[in-house]
Amino acid sequence: MFDFSVVTTWIDELLRVTLGLNNFWTLFIEFILIGVVLLAVYAIIALILIYVERKICAFFQCRIGPNRVGKWGLIQPIADMIKILLKEIITLKNNDKFLFYLAPFFVIVGSILTFAALPFGLGLHAVDFNVGIVYILAVSSLGIIGILLAGWSSNNKYTLIGAMRSGSQLVSYELSAALSLMTIVVMAGSMQISTIVEEQSDMWFIFKGNIPAIVAFVIYMIAGHAETNRGPFDLPEAESELTAGYHTEYSGISFGLFYVAEYLNLFITSAIAATVFLGGWMPLHIPGLDGFNAVMDYIPSVIWFFGKAAFCVFLQMWVRWTFPRLRIDQLLKFEWKILMPIALVNLLVMAVCVVVF
């Protein structure tokens, strides 16, 4: 399997030895390079996801979806992007201008920070703390500040209601998501994402952890889905009640940032689920079958990672285009009376399993 650290060490050598730069400038250039690459990948994934979402939504509704711009409508998201970049940013009267323009950046920064912590492949891992899971949970909930600010500063009843709903929803579902990730942390014995991936080299956690891991996976997918404000949990933007919820008053690129962040949060949730439960970039290894394992190793790690993430994305889209929207009381009841108790019991069962077996 190709190790991408060959490329990264080559760049490091080039800067340090061949160009003879000191430590500060080497790191400075490397940080900028990583940032640019991450932003580019972020934008490309957003474009791909918008296309995939529209296509899959159409297929679930027995339509064909975008098929006019380019072959199979492949250029459609690029046309959409150009359109949204050319749109006028409408300025409102009687609102908090500073917070209004600041809010989209909170959302997008929270999403990019989480994105940077994903292990894209062997040796392609930008942010790897020893408390990686805590970092991911912390920065991914930064976006809620942006949503609350957007709702508050727009000076509009719809945005305010949307933001309040979003706040209660995200704070509630964060708990279940964290508890289900903790289940796997108990099993892996580490919070570092690279260690969690390495631990799955003999088998993915969803298979190794038996029932508690499967339950944790389902709970994480549900809670993560609720955190992305999509599907049956799209109360913050419920079109039929609140027009567009917290981003009603936004236009042009400010709206574009919300839009892109929503799709990237979908990808990030799926990618975290793929990393923690389905082994990240780690190929499918079955202990004892060495020939099979060797064949699996020929598939590049990046393909494994994006394949698993795509599978989870498809699951989320399937759910989104199947179920009707919940009411706010049903939503909170579902979290506090069903998901959280199950997640807690599940964590306990997993801890007992790890200690006993």
Added chain:
Amino acid sequence: MKSFCNYIKSIVLGIWNLLLGMKITMLNFLRPKITEQYPENRGKQVMFERFRGSLTMVHNDKNEHGCTACGICQMNCPNGTIKIVSSMIEDAETGKKKKVLDKYLYDIGTCIFCDMCVSSCPQQAIAWSTEFEHAVFNRSKLVKQLNNEGSTLKVKEKSAPKTEVA
């Protein structure tokens, strides 16, 4: 204890119902798509049989139609879309006067496709075609003459029409 059992049961039942819903959408996902790619499949697409595209008069291969110019369709039409121009001619053999259709004028610009004319026609002389490309450059072109040039009334068997009429 009983309420706890109900709690567990409601969760299991809920999951089962959710899975049923997901099964239905997955079946839809895999179904062939019904969207028509219109300008590309122009001429190849099949409209459904009962589509009311445009009113036509049925002609057989001897260029004969069934319209006796009775005017029932014209009277039934709520918009005055149909106009029948007829003339009386005298039969050379019997000397009886007989109404003969000259022009059957149909203005698709005012037609609401209500089907009153077709369903009320005693001779089944008119029918709907599934053709739907009606755009023209001039409003006067919307008025169409439905009977072909030189077409004549279908000659029926001597005994048959009397029993039918009665």
